Amino acid sequence: MKKIFLDSRPMDKRAREDFYLTEELMMENAAAALENAVTPYVFHESARYIDRPHVLILCGAGNNGADGYALARRLICHEFTVTCCVVDEPKSEVCKLQKKRAELAGVFFTDFYSLDDFIDAKSFDITVVVDCIFGAGFRQPLPPNAEAVLLSVSKIDCRKISCDIPTGLDALGNGTTVFKADETVTMGSLKLALYSDRAKDCTGKITLANLGISKTNFEHESKFIADAMLLEESEMVLPWRNKNNVNKGSFGHAVIAAGEKTGAANIAATAALNFGAGLATLAGVDASNSMSIMSSKELPSNTSALLLGSGFGRSNKDAKKYFSYLKQNMDIPFVLDADIFYYDEIKNFLEENCSDEKNIRCILTPHPKEFSVLLEKCGLGTFTVSEVVAQRYELAKKFAETYKGSILILKGAVTSITQWSSKENLSCVYLNPQGTNALAKAGSGDVLAGLCLALLAQGYNSINAAITASLAHTLASKKYDGSFALTPEKLIEEIGALK
Known part of the structure; x- marks a missing residue:
């Protein structure tokens, strides 16, 4: 760095x-x-x-x-x-x-x-x-x-x-x-x-x-x-498998709470499975429409990490159930993304589950519009999207200072990762400028959320998961030969080819 x-x-x-x-x-x-x-x-x-x-x-x-x-x-x-x-x-x-x-x-x-x-x-x-x-x-x-x-x-x-x-x-x-x-x-x-x-x-x-x-x-x-600190490729620690006496359970069960847009949930699940998770399941649906991704109406008992928000919908009646599950299972790390930031319950949930700097188990992955909504829901101010972009450094630090038990990945042309440091008594900011304009495509954010989920399921701590996932996401976009045709599927393929 x-x-x-x-x-x-x-x-x-x-x-x-x-x-x-x-x-x-x-x-x-x-x-x-x-x-x-x-x-x-x-x-x-x-x-x-x-x-x-x-x-x-x-x-x-x-x-x-x-x-x-x-x-x-x-x-x-x-x-x-x-x-x-x-x-x-x-x-x-x-x-x-x-x-x-x-x-x-x-x-x-x-x-x-x-x-x-x-x-x-x-x-x-x-x-x-x-x-x-x-x-x-x-x-x-x-x-x-x-x-x-x-x-x-x-x-x-x-x-x-x-x-x-x-x-x-x-x-x-x-x-x-x-x-x-x-x-x-x-x-x-x-x-x-x-x-x-x-x-x-x-x-x-x-x-x-x-x-x-x-x-x-x-x-x-x-x-x-x-x-701030500038992230470099050397900070990316890919989930290489170095033991042979293992099974799929050795690498965690990544679970995505699915909702009205199962396509987004499937993208996140596919990214998680391709980034080392042993199993990937869509919870809350009858079928995943993918041979590789499992489905379950309820949360699997062996859930290792949960993603809440990708394709979830903004009025999903199961939201309280998932919030309650994470409150009751303090050992389960989780990723919050997309639609979940629009729920009124998000403020109380973050206060109860993301305020303890000694138990950081949450990664949030909003883009500027979602972060604008999240800030308002949490009572941290009302900002337009352009104001969020212009003040992203200060606003991200303010959020991390308020919710010390979280890691914030704020997406953009330059992605920032922010966490509270009790040792330094300040918010630490890591900047990742590696991404390309090819990532400006529907589904790219779901891929990032799935990458974070996969690493959490495999036992990475939250900050290392956020840094490696962000770098893998952006460096894969640099390796893609083109600027306008990068689909989530192609992005996941490029991530799988990283060395």
């Missing part, structure tokens, strides 16, 4: 004070990292007919702009032309100094008023645009001049690189008009702004650059607590 921070400026300050790295030295290291990202694309094969390649750097008034001017001075040493667009005149002393140095080195300048004319004249020659307008300290709204510049450069077909954070994204990764980068070179540490749903369309490849000291020294764990 990698650490993610909401604000890296305290770490910058410590690097200056404890390691005697001057602001200019750190800036020079940032410019060097940007230079390494820019130069491979200046003389790229796609630009082989250009006699004099051109790099355009968009410079703001603060330290991000200063990075841009320092980059321009370094790039002018190469055999191509460099122009800085002065989006706003320098305000910080270091930005003024770096701009003066760039002028003396022979860098060309234009202003945002003349940018459109410049682009019309040079668009064929521009091979790279570098965004150095705003960085980690940006707060909405975006000034009109910066917005105009972003709209102008969006028309240029070339490599686009952002310094630290794409301009237009605030600290939580929200923004309307945003620079769309092919690569973001972020300085010192990973920022939370880079891992929002909005950011996923804007950051491109994320490259972490050091500013003159190691990542370990910069992020000093005894001084700085990460605001």
